[in-house]
Amino acid sequence: MTDRFQHTRFEEPAVGGGLPPLDPWEGPAILLVDLDAFFASVEQLDHPAWRGKPVIVGGDPDKHGVVSTASYEARPFGVRSAMPSSTAKRLCPDAIWTHGHFDRYREMSDAIMGILRAETPHVQQVSIDEAFLDVTPTAVNREHPARVAERIQRRVEEQGVTCSIGVGTSKTIAKIASDMDKPRGLTLVYPGGERDFLAPLPVRTMSGIGAAAEEKLRSRGICTLGQLADADLRMLERVFGKLGRVMHVRANGGDDAPVEQDDEVKSVSNEMTFAHDLTKRQDVEAAIATMAAKVGRRLRRKGLRGRTLALRVKFDDLSVRSVQRQLIEPSDDELAYTPLLYRMIDEVWRPGTPVRLIGVGMSGFEEEGAVQESLFDVTEAAPSTGDVEPVVRDKCKRRGLIEATDLVKNRFGETAVRFGRELRNEENTTGSSSKNPADYK
DNA sequence: TCTGGGGTCCTAGGACCC
DNA sequence: TCTGGGGTCCTAGGACCC
Incomplete structure (x- = not known):
């Protein structure tokens, strides 16, 4: 340990601060705040009986599932994120399993991001459990970045979970430093020490x-x-x-990428892996309809309309094919674009070939405020003849149906309403998404 | 008992336009 | 008629992140 690379840990959320004397910090100061085993930690917070025990958040071992997060008690068994659940089950047979409660994680994440934004407006959230902060000392605020980090750790722990923080002169350094000591670590790489550290x-x-x-x-x-x-x-x-x-x-320690507050969504997609590969056209179309409906609903909830529609297919050998098409006009209505997806699937798949996964995505969102309802179906060119009336009536009826359906789903859960073509075979998914209506507030 | 789901970004080639 | 270059959009695939 040198004065250039300080590596420290504070043992208790001490009121007076648990930091040793600090060398002055000269230069940019970037923090990377990483929530420790976040999903598993929230589960342990919400289920006191699970505390101190191995907890795994992930998909079913017998349905192609993988581990999303393993609690620190599960890690000595060798369980890691992204590991096939089947392997994790073998390594740690007694672990407590859950498919996860993503709305709850989002709620916790939002509260914690609020804590970070109270420190500085210069926050870049990079995922549900990670954010960069620029806390470079200024003429008005000369506080040492380590003191800011320590305060953040204390406030995060008041929420019931813990975090590790890396402090450096760049995002690259802060990110790597945050990984050096987990959980509850605080690692500083002083200006000038970057190359030796890396x-x-x-x-x-x-x-x-x-x-x-x-x-x-x-x-x-x-x-x-x-x-x-x-x-x-x-x-x-x-x-x-x-x-x-x-x-x-x-x-070489020369990364100067700024902390950016860019939270603009660029794409929205849903995909699903099947426990048993699909081979029949009817089943594939049903799966496409299900994914298309999920994407459509999320688009409407976010107030987004996209122009680029994408379809992704993974086969049983894990190879992937994808197709994308530009719509005549931006859409958030799956009833309009699902027929186009049925045509796109023909370009990459022939009935009989086993399909492991299907995904539907939308991107190419129009500029904010440019939303304009067209009279014409998005998937077809505007009619050149005078025959407009039936299209208009059809579209209005459809919009009403979509909105009524969203209302029911908002109140009673995602599975409350299904259109005829959507997949009904609940047993045939990896089971990583929750079926509990309470999860969809 | 193999390998999820939600994203971002880059590349390379072709079409098209000036 | 032949030739070239640059810019932009679109598409498919792939690497990578958490």
């Missing part, structure tokens, strides 16, 4: 370098961030394109 770490530690990039680097003898920092820039650019320069800069 050098011994495996390349995979850095955000943006996944399995594929790691392998390409390894085959060129680059295994640590120190080796990446010293690697030839032109070679990196040749192999990785734009990413090559980015990873080189970051490995």
